[in-house]
Each structure stands twice: as structure tokens, then as C-alpha cells.
Amino acid sequence: MRYGDRKSEANGFRKLFYRIRQGMAWRLDCGVSRWRALIASLRGVRMGSDCLFGRCVRLQAPWRIWMGQHCTVDAYAELKCPTDQSRSGHSNISLGDHVFVGRGTIIDSNLGVTIGNNTFVAPFCFITDTNHVFASKDTLIRLQGYSYRQVTIGQDVWIAAHCVILAGVTIGDGAVVAANSTVTRDVAACSVVAGSPARIIKTTARN
Numbered sequence: 001m002r003y004g005d006r007k008s009e010a011n012g013f014r015k016l017f018y019r020i021r022q023g024m025a026w027r028l029d030c031g032v033s034r035w036r037a038l039i040a041s042l043r044g045v046r047m048g049s050d051c052l053f054g055r056c057v058r059l060q061a062p063w064r065i066w067m068g069q070h071c072t073v074d075a076y077a078e079l080k081c082p083t084d085q086s087r088s089g090h091s092n093i094s095l096g097d098h099v100f101v102g103r104g105t106i107i108d109s110n111l112g113v114t115i116g117n118n119t120f121v122a123p124f125c126f127i128t129d130t131n132h133v134f135a136s137k138d139t140l141i142r143l144q145g146y147s148y149r150q151v152t153i154g155q156d157v158w159i160a161a162h163c164v165i166l167a168g169v170t171i172g173d174g175a176v177v178a179a180n181s182t183v184t185r186d187v188a189a190c191s192v193v194a195g196s197p198a199r200i201i202k203t204t205a206r207n
């Protein structure tokens with residue numbers, strides 16, 4: 001046996017060991033994520049089957065959150081529904097099937113944030129349906145209250161990292177919001193928007 005053969009044999013074992021270790025870690029992680037989802041559902045989140053929760057996900061008023069099947073909420077995300085302004089008894093935050101909420105993303109809803117099936121929200125985004133009222137100059141902003149407008153994000157949308165989606169916005173099916181964008185107006189289906197405020201830069205090939 002030559003030196004090279006011995007080396008490649010050792011590399012082969014190392015790769016195999018690495019794969020087994022990665023596989024075990026992945027399985028363990030999935031199992032733990034399922035347990036976290038179970039705990040979230042015991043806390044009041046209504047969810048379909050096979051949802052996964054990363055670590056340190058923060059839920060405020062979880063009984064106002066609804067999730068479809070196969071959703072993933074990644075670590076450090078926050079789903080917050082401090083109040084229910086709709087008073088309709090419907091969920092404030094509704095996620096369809098196969099929705100991914102990225103690490104550190106915050107969804108802050110007092111009225112309604114709806115996200116359609118197969119939509120991917122990348123890490124560190126902020127989605128809100130609420131604004132502070134600041135019309136009066138004689139009163140502190142913190143005492144002027146809030147205004148609320150529904151946010152609707154369609155199906156098969158990709159919201160890239162570090163985006164802000166503001167109150168009243170509707171994002172059409174198949175749209176893409178480029179990284180670091182602030183969406184202040186409605187986004188047409190299958191369009192790609194970027195910037196702050198977000199403007200159309202192109203349409204997706206499917207259009």
C-alpha cells in the first residue's frame with residue numbers, strides 16, 4: 001500500500017464519520033424542534049402537522065397565532081400579538097402551509113398579518129400592521145395611540161434578509177423583495193422590488 005492510499009483511506013473514514021455525525025445532529029435538531037413546536041401548541045398556537053420551532057422563539061399571545069402544516073419558525077424569531085384590534089376572534093398572525101420565518105425575524109400584529117403558502121421570510125425581517133399616531137404636536141407621540149392596517153403577503157413570496165414590511169401593504173403571489181428593502185406600498189404579483197422605499201427593479205420570469 002502506498003502512502004497516498006493510506007491517506008485517502010483515512011480521509012474516507014473521516015468523511016464517513018463526519019456524515020454520520022452530521023446526520024445524527026440533524027435528526028436530534030429536528031426532534032428537539034418538534035418538541036418546541038409541541039410546547040408552542042400547548043401554549044395556544046393553533047398549528048398543522050410537522051411544524052418546527054428553533055430555539056428561543058418568543059411568542060406573545062400565542063392563542064392569536066395560526067399556522068398551517070410544515071411551517072418552520074427559526075431561532076430567535078418573535079411572533080407578537082400584543083392586542084387584538086380586529087376583535088373578530090380570528091388569528092392576528094396567520095401563516096399558510098410550508099411557510100418559513102427566518103432567524104430573528106419579528107412579526108408584530110395587532111390587527112392582522114397573513115402570509116400565504118410556501119412563502120419564505122429570510123432572517124432579520126420586521127413585519128408590522130401598526131403605526132404610532134403623530135398628528136398632534138401638542139401631545140407626546142407615545143400618548144397619541146396607534147393606527148392599524150392589515151398586511152397581506154401572498155403565496156410563494158420570497159422576502160430577503162433585513163426587510164421591513166409596513167402596515168397596509170399587500171404583496172402579490174410570486175413576488176420577491178430584495179435584501180434590505182422597506183416595503184411601503186403594495187407589490188404586484190411576480191415583481192421584484194428593492195430599496196427603501198421599495199421600487200420595482202424587474203419581474204420574475206414566471207410573469
Ligand SMILES: CC(C)(COP(=O)(O)OP(=O)(O)OC[C@H]1O[C@@H](n2cnc3c(N)ncnc32)[C@H](O)[C@@H]1OP(=O)(O)O)[C@@H](O)C(=O)NCCC(=O)NCCS
Pocket residue numbers: 122123160161176177178179180181192194195201
Ligand atoms: C433580489 C435579488 C435576488 C435580485 O438579484 P438579481 O436578480 O441578480 O438582481 P440584479 O443584481 O440584476 O439587480 C438589478 C438591479 O436592482 C438593484 N438591486 C438588486 N438588489 C438590490 C437591493 N437589495 N437593494 C437595492 N437595489 C438592489 C441592482 O443594483 C441593480 O440595479 P442596476 O440595474 O441599476 O445596476 C438580490 O438582490 C437579493 O436581494 N438577494 C437577497 C439575498 C438574501 O437576502 N438571502 C437571504 C437568504 S434567504
